[in-house]
Amino acid sequence: MSVVDVSGVSKTFTGGTNALQGIELTIEPGEFVSLIGPSGCGKSTLLRIMGDLIEPSSGDVVVNGKTARRARIDRDYGIVFQDPVLYDWRTVAKNIALPLELAGWDRRRRAARIRDMLDLVELNGFADHHPWQLSGGMQQRVSIARALSFDPALLLMDEPFGALDEMTRERLNNQLLEIWARSGSTVVFVTHSIAEAVFLSTRVVIMSPRPGRISSVIPNDLPQPRTAATREEPRFFELVTQVRDALHLGADVDRQPEAAEARL
Amino acid sequence: MTSGAPVAVQPLPRGGLGRLVGRRLTNWTPAVVVLVATLAIWQEAIDLFHIKKFLLPQPWTISTTFWDQRRELLSAGWLTFQEAFGGFAIGCGVAILVALALARWRRVGEALMPYAIAANAVPIIAFAPIADAWFSPFSKSSKMAIAAVLCFFPVLVNTLRGLTSVRPESLELMHSYAASQIEIFRRVRVPTALPFVFTALKIATVLSMIGAIVAQYFGGSFNDLGVLINSRSQTFAYKEAWAGIFVACLYGIAFYIAVAFVERLALRWQPSTSD
Numbered sequence: 001m002s003v004v005d006v007s008g009v010s011k012t013f014t015g016g017t018n019a020l021q022g023i024e025l026t027i028e029p030g031e032f033v034s035l036i037g038p039s040g041c042g043k044s045t046l047l048r049i050m051g052d053l054i055e056p057s058s059g060d061v062v063v064n065g066k067t068a069r070r071a072r073i074d075r076d077y078g079i080v081f082q083d084p085v086l087y088d089w090r091t092v093a094k095n096i097a098l099p100l101e102l103a104g105w106d107r108r109r110r111a112a113r114i115r116d117m118l119d120l121v122e123l124n125g126f127a128d129h130h131p132w133q134l135s136g137g138m139q140q141r142v143s144i145a146r147a148l149s150f151d152p153a154l155l156l157m158d159e160p161f162g163a164l165d166e167m168t169r170e171r172l173n174n175q176l177l178e179i180w181a182r183s184g185s186t187v188v189f190v191t192h193s194i195a196e197a198v199f200l201s202t203r204v205v206i207m208s209p210r211p212g213r214i215s216s217v218i219p220n221d222l223p224q225p226r227t228a229a230t231r232e233e234p235r236f237f238e239l240v241t242q243v244r245d246a247l248h249l250g251a252d253v254d255r256q257p258e259a260a261e262a263r264l
Numbered sequence: 265m266t267s268g269a270p271v272a273v274q275p276l277p278r279g280g281l282g283r284l285v286g287r288r289l290t291n292w293t294p295a296v297v298v299l300v301a302t303l304a305i306w307q308e309a310i311d312l313f314h315i316k317k318f319l320l321p322q323p324w325t326i327s328t329t330f331w332d333q334r335r336e337l338l339s340a341g342w343l344t345f346q347e348a349f350g351g352f353a354i355g356c357g358v359a360i361l362v363a364l365a366l367a368r369w370r371r372v373g374e375a376l377m378p379y380a381i382a383a384n385a386v387p388i389i390a391f392a393p394i395a396d397a398w399f400s401p402f403s404k405s406s407k408m409a410i411a412a413v414l415c416f417f418p419v420l421v422n423t424l425r426g427l428t429s430v431r432p433e434s435l436e437l438m439h440s441y442a443a444s445q446i447e448i449f450r451r452v453r454v455p456t457a458l459p460f461v462f463t464a465l466k467i468a469t470v471l472s473m474i475g476a477i478v479a480q481y482f483g484g485s486f487n488d489l490g491v492l493i494n495s496r497s498q499t500f501a502y503k504e505a506w507a508g509i510f511v512a513c514l515y516g517i518a519f520y521i522a523v524a525f526v527e528r529l530a531l532r533w534q535p536s537t538s539d
Binding site (some may be wrong): 048051052053072073074075077078079081083085087088089090098099101102103130132156 | 451
């Protein structure tokens with residue numbers, strides 16, 4: 001059974017912006033799918049529709065054989081935004097424990113899981129720190145630990161490393177792949193970065209704007225496990241070129257000036 | 265694994281109360297210098313420019329007057345503080361409850377807020393004589409009522425702003441965890457609002473003292489500080505009136521510091537601004 005099955009999804013915002021049209025996308029367990037495209041192509045909207053944070057105007061989203069709403073109530077999603085959205089009044093450990101508290105885990109079970117998660121994102125020794133005492137990259141790792149803490153079937157990531165510098169971003173990309181390999185979760189990853197999409201994904205979904213749609217899907221055959229050296233392989237560059245060409249092709253379809261970029 | 269090493273993280277020193285006070289003392293040195301200088305200039309200028317001493321007494325005169333009448337003045341101040349505190353508790357308590365309700369039922373909030381803001385522009389002090397008529401001028405209730413109304417609006421407006429200043433991603437995150445409205449309030453909205461609430465509470469300490477004292481100008485028991493200041497002014501005993509004002513300051517400042525102290529305890533998680 002596929003983890004996500006999006007069929008015929010369209011979204012028109014009040015005000016008439018046609019954010020998405022006729023989206024068809026199926027994601028299998030264990031996949032790492034990147035959504036890439038220019039601003040206004042609706043990639044974040046699509047992510048939010050999968051996570052039942054926005055309702056589609058038409059079409060269906062099935063997650064683990066359930067409606068998106070049912071899946072959200074069953075806590076099948078872990079979400080990571082560009083902003084880590086950590087709570088300053090909670091320590092790192094308590095931030096990670098937030099979804100566990102909401103799911104009613106008892107204290108001992110929570111403590112054990114917090115330890116595992118701190119191990120996973122390599123933040124041992126920072127359990128009692130407050131978020132403002134951490135660097136941006138560390139904050140984002142806490143956010144990832146929180147999203148994975150309750151073993152969600154699907155990890156939704158909306159430009160999680162978009163605000164970080166290039167070096168931190170590459171390091172976190174490496175770590176994310178290790179985390180993904182160990183946790184075995186399915187990931188949908190929104191990004192602006194071609195290199196990031198190629199390095200991380202098993203499949204790159206290319207979207208184009210007005211109306212937001214999927215213009216092509218590029219399977220990524222780079223061997224696993226991928227390491228820093230992967231970025232220097234010829235195949236990596238070929239795929240980067242392929243994705244870049246596909247993006248430009250989508251952009252050439254219409255050359256209207258960038259309109260209404262407001263959080264699509 | 266590439267370096268996930270803890271880099272560039274310097275936990276702020278979380279010293280105990282003693283260290284806090286120590287740091288505070290050094291921070292306060294300039295302020296103490298200003299205070300002493302001001303008092304000295306005041307003291308000397310009155311002699312130097314031949315200012316009539318009964319109109320503006322010298323600080324030394326005010327302090328000796330205070331010392332001579334300290335028992336009467338401090339007990340008057342205590343009575344006034346009780347009235348101010350009662351008004352503060354009622355006004356702030358109701359304001360916080362109303363803010364919670366308005367934040368929960370946003371439609372109601374949108375309907376009521378324009379009137380709340382308009383009511384905030386009403387000079388509440390003007391109602392002091394009427395409040396004395398509603399309750400008895402000799403009761404504590406009339407003073408508490410004025411103090412409470414004065415405290416109400418700033419606390420309401422700030423609390424509501426705090427409760428609604430939660431970022432959209434934060435709410436999306438809680439929705440993705442299928443959190444209920446009550447859980448969102450408890451775990452996100454209320455902690456987000458706390459710094460706003462305490463800012464308003466500190467403003468309210470001062471307002472409640474003003475409210476209580478001004479209400480007493482229009483009538484109150486003879487033991488009230490406002491009544492004392494008012495009657496001494498009318499009999500030209502200005503140095504005693506000044507001593508009364510000094511006592512009002514003492515209680516007002518103590519009240520403010522007490523609330524600021526509770527704030528520090530409640531918001532210990534905050535990055536310290538003094539570092």
